[in-house]
Amino acid sequence: EVDGMRADIVMARTATALAAWAGRTEVLAEDVRQAALLALPHRRRRNPFDAPGLDEDKLDETLEEFGGQDGPGEDGDDDPDPGPGGGPGGQPEPDDAPQGDGDAAARPEAGEGGEPQPSGGAGEQSPARAAEPFRTRVLSVPGLGEGAAGRRSRARTEHGRTIGARRPRGALTKLHLAATVQAAAPHQRARGRSGPGLVVRRDDLRQASREGREGNLVLFVVDASGSMAARQRMSAVKGAVLSLLLDAYQRRDKVGLVTFRGSAAEVALPPTSSVDAAAVRLESLPTGGRTPLAAGLLRAHEVLRVERLRDPARRALVVVVTDGRATGGPEPVALAGRAARLFAAEGTASVVVDCESGPVRLGLAGQLAGELGGTAVTLDELRADSIAGLVKDVQGSRRAA
Structure with missing residues (x-):
């Protein structure tokens, strides 16, 4: 529901911007249609493997249903021009429908459940459809890596929980204060410390080691x-x-x-x-x-x-x-x-x-x-x-x- 509300807000703002760009103060159905084509396709994806898209015919039907004063047929009248196919809007009747790629009747190789049957090639079967995906257990690489930030395996990172300290390699980026004080403390008398404060040398500095994913x-x-x-x-x-x-x-x-x-x-x-x-x-x-x-x-x-x-x-x-x-x-x-x-x-x-x-x-x-x-x-x-x-x-x- 939250995603739907966000999509509605984005679409409304887009439609308003389109109307303002055209120099109008009111938002027309065509503005809403263009906003929907711009804002909704990628938001309709249910998982990252779905192709973005929007059924424009369905969009037009929805616009006519909820505010279609700009479109024909608003009073429930039939399409005045049935078209050569005899169907509404010039669409052919079912008996005259073309057998295109989207029609199951044009795919004799399709079996029950829409799954393709073997193509008949020697030693090869046509691709099977994947079963419904499920939530898997986490498979991780052992040890501690230093790769790009992610969410799978343990790694030394710039961000994350502090797990220890080490001598810096190159520039010091994250100071481990306690480890630095601990490294410098034994050498204070030898360094001539006579008052408050801590005499710290470069060799005392310690880099904080952090673990993330x-x-x-x-x-x-x-x-x-x-x-x-x-x-x-x-x-x-x-x-x-x-x-x-x-x-x-x-x-x-x-x-x-x-x-x-x-x-x-x-x-x-x-x-x-x-x-x-x-x-x-x-x-x-x-x-x-x-x-x-x-x-x-x-x-x-x-x-x-x-x-x-x-x-x-x-x-x-x-x-x-x-x-x-x-x-x-x-x-x-x-x-x-x-x-x-x-x-x-x-x-x-x-x-x-x-x-x-x-x-x-x-x-x-x-x-x-x-x-x-x-x-x-x-x-x-x-x-x-x-x-x-x-x-x-x-x-x-x-x-x-």
């Missing part, structure tokens, strides 16, 4: 192979990734997307601050083919290598979404293990979202998490209270100082 690079490595292609399963997987993207948006992270299927992996989205772009790429992600897990991990490793050169202070969190199977290329399991150990050797924080389902489970995602030096969680655990340990550290077995 930083934003990270959350790199999603998504398995889009045939083993993940079951309709309900891929829908749930996309819903989970979308939920994590929403969380990344709220915590001011950069995100990237690497996908692997068939015989290779590709960077669907290089690291960017545009989280909604990642959501668009995720929505159009096709599935099918074999599982080149090693190729996906190696491509992700290369993305991180390049990104460290661009932004060395920003720490990364790798989220691998897979059932753990590796079937692409020669010796796929051994190659995937070696690729995973590259991340472990560099201390890269990682989480494996285990998408394996069914009564018989092989536990391959858990093995992959162990080789990565990270943590494995199931899709259900991603939003359950049973993974509270992940709130503090996604690598509970390896805490960095």
